[in-house]
Amino acid sequence: MRFRIIQLICVLFSVVWLSGPVWGQGDPEVEDSLVKVVNTRRFNQELQRTHHPGTLEVNxxxxxxxxxxxxxxxxxxxxxxxxxxxxxxxxxxxxxxxxxxxxxxxxxxxxxxxxxxxxxxxxxxxxxxxxxxxxxxxxxxxxxxxxxxxxxxxxxxxxxxxxxxxxxxxxxxxxxxxxxxxxxxxxxxxxxxxxNAQSGVRQFNVDTYVGLLQRPAVKTVNAAYENNFRWPFYEKYASDDQKLDYPVYVANSYDPDYYGAADWNDLYYQAKPVYYLGFGLVGGSERANFRFNISDTRSHNFDATGFDRYAVSFGINMLPLKWLTITGNMNAIRTQRERNRNLRDRFAETRFVPDLTNPVSPGATSYQRFLDKYRGSEDQNKTNSFVGYFSAAAQLxxxxxxxxxxxxxxxxxxxxxxxxxxxxxxxxxxxxxxxxxxxxxxxxxxxxxxxxxxxxxxxxxxxxxxxxxxxxxxxxxxxxxxxxxxxxxxxxxxxxxxxxxxxxxxxxxxxxxxxxxxxxxxxxxxxxxxxxxxxxxxxxxxxxxxxxxxxxxxxxxxxxxxxxxxxxxxxxxxxxxxxxxxxxxxxxxxxxxxxxxxxxxxxxxxxxxxxxxxxxxxxxxxxxxxxxxxxxxxxxxxxxxxxxxxxxxxxxxxxxxxxxxxxxxxxxxxxxxxxxxxxxxxxxxxxxxxxxxxxxxxxxxxxxxxxxxxxxxxxxxxxxxxxxxxxxxxxxxxxxxxxxxxxxxVGQPVDAFWVYQNDGMINQPADIPMGPVLQDGSRNPVKFGTLELGVGDAIWKDVNNDGIINARDKVLKGHSMPVYYGGLGNKLTYRNFNLDFLLFYGLGHRLQNQLTAGKLDFINTENSRNITYVKEVTFWQQTFDYNRYPMYNPWSGTIPYRLDQDLFLERADFLKLRYLTLGYDFSKTTLLKSMKLSKALLYVTASNLFTLTPFKGGDPELTDYQGIYSGRSLPIARSYIIGAKLNF
CATH class of the missing domain: 2.40.170 (Maltoporin; Chain A)
Structure with missing residues (x-):
């Protein structure tokens, strides 16, 4: 049985690879008139028919x-x-x-x-x-x-x-x-x-590129910055007992781990090369042909993350009868991921959040000691995929x-x-x-x-x-x-x-x-x-x-x-x-x-x-x-x-x-x-x-x-x-x-944020808003639930005017998904040069800035066992200007820096340059004409060159599925590659 299968494979490969005719041998007249005139044309047309099977098609x-x-x-x-x-x-x-x-x-x-x-x-x-x-x-x-x-x-x-x-x-x-x-x-x-392969075409192609990522520009900070940010809140609002709870890693200015150089980014943003290498082979006769492709892809990002893909593809097309077309395709793929070393992701996997009173320090030496603990650990992520089809089409x-x-x-x-x-x-x-x-x-x-x-x-x-x-x-x-x-x-x-x-x-x-x-x-x-x-x-x-x-x-x-x-x-x-x-x-x-x-x-x-x-x-x-x-x-x-x-x-x-x-x-x-x-x-x-x-x-x-x-x-x-x-x-x-x-x-968007409307700050008792007029003509101060408002609290709009701020006063506002989006691509060619670029944009949507809200709400997040507030090493960077926000009392039971308010609802519009490619085709030059290359393209590409956005906290595209920006995602890296595409 195995021998017969091997024989069948050999015969099939011979039919596909040999350039000479197979069907109609011994009758050149039939071969010329039937195969070369009718079948070749119709066969190629059928293989080029790549549009969808819709019932309505104009262009x-x-x-x-x-x-x-x-x-x-x-x-x-x-x-x-x-x-x-x-x-x-x-x-x-x-x-x-x-x-x-x-x-x-x-x-x-x-x-x-x-x-x-x-x-x-x-x-x-x-x-x-x-x-x-x-x-x-x-x-x-x-x-x-x-x-x-x-x-x-x-x-x-x-x-x-x-x-x-x-x-x-x-x-x-x-x-x-x-x-x-x-x-x-x-x-x-x-x-x-x-x-797909085409009859009468025999071609070998090579595609390859190699490149590097560019480190993002981040403004790193140490505990001195954190002290300058936090201490004014303690001076203005904290009691003596609360001042005694000042975090030790911020208070001890003699600690070199926290007050030393903030150079953690030298390790976190180390760049590794990216590359691709692929080979393709096309061949066959007018009645049967094939296409074979094999490739290896390697991609990286920061925090030692990586991705490997090994792919093999084989497609075959046959025309055993003038009215019958048979096609088949098989794709086998193996991928491997090297995942990040975020604390949050590890704690979610282990279902275990330890005491994190002291975060990872901002120094490269201390951060390296933390990374050394990963030695001996394992995190293997592999996928195996197979996609294949076989089809037969008859035209009678x-x-x-x-x-x-x-x-x-x-x-x-x-x-x-x-x-x-x-x-x-x-x-x-x-x-x-x-x-x-x-x-x-x-x-x-x-x-x-x-x-x-x-x-x-x-x-x-x-x-x-x-x-x-x-x-x-x-x-x-x-x-x-x-x-x-x-x-x-x-x-x-x-x-x-x-x-x-x-x-x-x-x-x-x-x-x-x-x-x-x-x-x-x-x-x-x-x-x-x-x-x-x-x-x-x-x-x-x-x-x-x-x-x-x-x-x-x-x-x-x-x-x-x-x-x-x-x-x-x-x-x-x-x-x-x-x-x-x-x-x-x-x-x-x-x-x-x-x-x-x-x-x-x-x-x-x-x-x-x-x-x-x-x-x-x-x-x-x-x-x-x-x-x-x-x-x-x-x-x-x-x-x-x-x-x-x-x-x-x-x-x-x-x-x-x-x-x-x-x-x-x-x-x-x-x-x-x-x-x-x-x-x-x-x-x-x-x-x-x-x-x-x-x-x-x-x-x-x-x-x-x-x-x-x-x-x-x-x-x-x-x-x-x-x-x-x-x-x-x-x-x-x-x-x-x-x-x-x-x-x-009903009648409102399904992706709208549900937030309180922020109307400022209570700087003195006279600023406390008053509720509706009662039957006796008096008015009571507005409360937040059962809590009385005081100096340092936020003022939120009492939408229903009942004198109590609660969920009934929250409103639907903004969109987490863009209202307007699209792209603009251009391809310019001059003789052997070509220039491609693509702009991508999203407009009319907003994000909830959880990263800024969490940092301002440091009293509630500092010693929290909530996984949302786990501090990564990326905590040690300046991501916002705290002078742009009111100095609320962070000890207030109203939680004035709560996320669900429009204070942290920010515009997320963006315009990005996805890629810019400059290439030159050497196939028509005098030097390479004798090599009979149909393509010899050498190109350089820069990806993700810039982002224009009113959002000052980072990349607005890096929000989660609910439109929340946590600042934990790895950046969409800027990269530069040089590559070549050869067909011969």
């Missing part, structure tokens, strides 16, 4: 993201490649650490973000050559107390794609574009097409048939060990294995009929899709290994009994979810003289994630176009004038299996500050209150109702293309937690009935402003988007729902 260039500039940058994820290049898509890159997760949003937020888990349900689906990639579920967050990092390797799943192996990316967002993709694409889709006259089988499998492994020097004389050990798997079978059939005069055209189509998803993880964590050499928890088999090796006390966790989606659709399209086109599509989708009585959903999509240029004379400068409109309903998938199971309990019977961990005795119990679990008996399909109206204009043979789309998307019947009475035992009840509307405009411009083969050429790509979201409905006809840190109000 596919409008939906394509410009990609040439990104291929010469040190970016490592698909999100980074396309950020700022596609109208309607906003990419949130909130951390510069390589390999971390990044999130995308197509046309706004579809529902409120209560936790990081909610982000996964809003991500667009990514298709690679028509194969849908598995999507992350955030399943493991159910056992985590903190959600800023997912357990496991938490590697960005879209970092497996090599930009040098991608031909183009299209953003699909209108109902017509998404109709055939169905519920998978309810949040939009990215259609990625990899580079007017009948088109296509069948595709695809598979995406991604597994993650993480092993962690922290020794006793890092863990207060104990040790920590954990092991993680998890995977996401998606298998898809898709079959389509289309029949295209034309009348004799071709004035009338009718297209009838049908399709079937069956998709299965599975996600699973196994996780164990333990403490106090016998010594620092035992770094792996082992389970040994002794006879027929499993024994815990080394008697390591550990907590095991495991979970798995499965789902299946079965879809059928039928479509009908009619075109008159290629002027008016009308399409209709109906879908019937069944999903296992819902209750048995609610698993099937019937949805329609309608679209139409009017090609006005077909009615105009040929002499007009317009090459494209099209009006288009589409409307449709798309079911939305729920990946959490809880909602198909029915009522359940989640009991938090464990340690007070870590409720997920069971008690030491490990006894089962059922005790109020339940943090989660009130699940209804039945849940139906949430769905998205989408409307898109647009126009496309092209001038001078589409040298100037303009696309304008107005959209109105309303996501309905969504699940939202609704508050319950305390006596129920539950905190919230999960209820369907919420609706959120997103409206806006997307504008795309592609312009060949100058076009001279031997002179100056200038191509401009620009996009501009607006988005306004609004909560339109809540269950039970509620008008608002209040949560501990946010509030939902």
């Amino acid at each position: 596919p260039k409008i939906s394509q993201a410009p990609f040439s500039g990104a291929a010469a940058t040190p970016m490592i994820s698909l999100q980074q490649y396309i950020k700022g290049t596609a109208a309607g898509l906003f990419v949130k890159e909130d951390n510069g650490e390589p390999g971390t997760e990044q999130f995308m949003f197509v046309r706004g937020l579809t529902h409120p973000v209560f936790s990081k888990q909610d982000l996964y349900s809003m991500q667009p689906v990514v298709f690679v050559n028509g194969a849908p990639l598995a999507q992350e579920t955030g399943l493991s967050y159910n056992i985590q107390r903190f959600d800023f990092n997912r357990i496991g390797p938490a590697t960005n799943p879209l970092s497996i794609l090599d930009v040098n192996n991608i031909a183009q990316v299209e953003l699909l967002k209108s109902p017509a574009d998404l109709a055939r993709l169905g519920p998978l694409a309810a949040n939009g889709a990215l259609w990625v097409t990899t580079k 006259g007017a009948l088109s048939l296509k069948s595709q089988l695809s598979l995406d499998y991604e597994e993650g492994l993480r092993d962690v060990f922290y020794g006793k020097p890092l863990m207060d004389n104990t040790s920590f050990i954990s092991s993680y294995f998890g995977f996401n798997q998606r298998a898809t079978i898709r079959n389509t059939v289309d029949y295209h009929f034309k009348s004799d005069d071709e004035r009338h055209q009718v297209t009838i189509g049908a399709g079937q899709t069956f998709l299965t998803d599975q996600s699973k993880y196994d996780y164990v964590l333990g403490y106090n290994t016998p010594n620092d050499f035992i770094k792996i928890k082992e389970i040994r088999l002794s006879g027929s009994v499993y024994q815990n090796a080394y008697d390591i006390f550990a907590y095991p966790f495991t979970d798995k979810i499965k789902s299946a989606l079965s879809s059928l659709y039928g479509s009908l399209g009619y075109s008159f003289r290629n002027v008016v086109t009308v399409n209709a599509l109906g879908r019937y989708d069944g999903y296992s994630g819902f209750s048995k009585t609610n698993r099937w959903l019937l949805t329609p999509v309608f679209s139409s176009t009017v090609n006005i240029q077909e009615l105009l004379r040929k002499t007009t400068p317009f090459s494209t004038i099209a009006l288009k409109a589409s409307w449709g309903i798309f079911g939305k998938l729920i990946t959490d299996n809880r909602f198909r199971i029915g009522p359940q309990y989640r009991v938090d019977v464990g340690y007070s500050d870590e409720p997920v961990l069971g008690s030491y005795a490990g006894l089962a119990a059922l005790s109020q209150t339940y943090s989660a679990g009130w699940i209804m008996n039945t849940y139906g399909w949430p769905y998205s109702e989408k409307l898109d109206i647009g126009t496309e204009l092209g001038i001078w043979k589409d040298r100037l293309l303009l696309g304008i789309d107005y959209y109105n998307n309303e996501d309905k019947n969504m699940i939202v937690p609704v508050s319950l009475p305390t006596e129920s035992g539950f905190t919230y009840k999960q209820v369907q009935g919420m609706a959120v509307r997103n409206t806006g405009i997307n504008i795309s411009i592609t312009a060949g402003i100058l076009k001279h083969p031997k002179g100056l050429s200038w191509v401009l790509d620009a996009n501009f988007s607006t988005n306004h979201n609004k909560l339109t409905r809540l269950p039970y006809q509620l008008q608002e729902i209040e949560y501990p840190d946010r509030k939902l109000v």
Whole structure:
């Protein structure tokens, strides 16, 4: 059997590699007429047909993201490649650490973000050559107390794609574009097409670059700065007893560790090289060809973080019969992450926050002693991925048939060990294995009929899709290994009994979810003289994630176009004038299996500050209150109702293309937690009935402003988007729902901050605001809850004028997501020189400056065991001007420096230069002409050169999913690389 398989592989490779003809040998006439004239042309056309399978298409260039500039940058994820290049898509890159997760949003937020888990349900689906990639579920967050990092390797799943192996990316967002993709694409889709072989082409290519990161300019400080900042508060407000509690590390000016040189940045911001090396091979005959690519990518950032990717890709195309095309593609990827050494991230992993009275000192020598404690520790993060598909397409006259089988499998492994020097004389050990798997079978059939005069055209189509998803993880964590050499928890088999090796006390966790989606659709399209086109599509989708009585959903999509240029004379400068409109309903998938199971309990019977961990005795119990679990008996399909109206204009043979789309998307019947009475035992009840509307405009411009083969050429790509979201409905006809840190109000944005309005400071007793006039004509001083206000307190606006400042006086203000966003890219070419650059911007949004609020509120944060206030070594830098803020009394029970006020709500607008690339192609020079190189490009690229923003505290892009700026993220580093691209 093995011998036969080897024989088959050898025969297949011979067919692909040999340049001579295979089919039709011995009949040159047939070979010349059939293969070279008909098949080669049609084969290449079929392979170049990379646009999406939408029902409405005017000019596919409008939906394509410009990609040439990104291929010469040190970016490592698909999100980074396309950020700022596609109208309607906003990419949130909130951390510069390589390999971390990044999130995308197509046309706004579809529902409120209560936790990081909610982000996964809003991500667009990514298709690679028509194969849908598995999507992350955030399943493991159910056992985590903190959600800023997912357990496991938490590697960005879209970092497996090599930009040098991608031909183009299209953003699909209108109902017509998404109709055939169905519920998978309810949040939009990215259609990625990899580079493909072409018949008659044999080519070897080399891509490589090497570069360095530039250290950011930070103003480091030591305890002297901290003393100058804090002591005025003590002088003005502190009692004698409070002055005795002055932090020792600030008070002792003779301590060289804290009052010495603040040179920690010399170690923290050490730069390492980044590089890429890739090889590609294209070959074959007119009837069969292949493309092979292999690459190695190395990326770094500061704090010794790094990312490695090893990728292999192989694609094959065959034309065994003149009407049959067979294609296949396989991608195997291995990635490894070197994670940061933040205290907060380590404490979240270990679920242990020690006494941090004295922070890490700012001196390089002291900081190095801390880093030395990491010696002997382990933090291995590995992922293995396989993405492949096989498809067969038949063209039998007017009948088109296509069948595709695809598979995406991604597994993650993480092993962690922290020794006793890092863990207060104990040790920590954990092991993680998890995977996401998606298998898809898709079959389509289309029949295209034309009348004799071709004035009338009718297209009838049908399709079937069956998709299965599975996600699973196994996780164990333990403490106090016998010594620092035992770094792996082992389970040994002794006879027929499993024994815990080394008697390591550990907590095991495991979970798995499965789902299946079965879809059928039928479509009908009619075109008159290629002027008016009308399409209709109906879908019937069944999903296992819902209750048995609610698993099937019937949805329609309608679209139409009017090609006005077909009615105009040929002499007009317009090459494209099209009006288009589409409307449709798309079911939305729920990946959490809880909602198909029915009522359940989640009991938090464990340690007070870590409720997920069971008690030491490990006894089962059922005790109020339940943090989660009130699940209804039945849940139906949430769905998205989408409307898109647009126009496309092209001038001078589409040298100037303009696309304008107005959209109105309303996501309905969504699940939202609704508050319950305390006596129920539950905190919230999960209820369907919420609706959120997103409206806006997307504008795309592609312009060949100058076009001279031997002179100056200038191509401009620009996009501009607006988005306004609004909560339109809540269950039970509620008008608002209040949560501990946010509030939902019908008619208001779902990403608005809920804050007090700051009106100044009480400098003297006469400044204390007075409440409403009472019946006897008197007025009482305003209180904060039950607390009386005094000198040094903040003045907050009493919105409801009841004389008491409380949550009822907080207002919804600002947006955490940009209202306006987009990008501007340019490519200039002069003879053999080319210059590319891309600007990316976000406007109209705000952030909550937690970093500044925490530093000003030093009395409450100084000795707190709250992980939010853990001081990293980056604490020792000047990040704000404290003279810009009122000098409140930090001992006040009103907490005047609380985060939830508009004092710390700051503008987050930004304009960034993503990259600037200058290249020169030596292939046409006299020296290299004899080498027959089709490309010999040498280039230099500078990335993230500058950021323009009114925010003074750092990079406003580095906010978390709720718009909070903590200052803990690694910067998106400025880098400089030199690279080469050779084709021969």
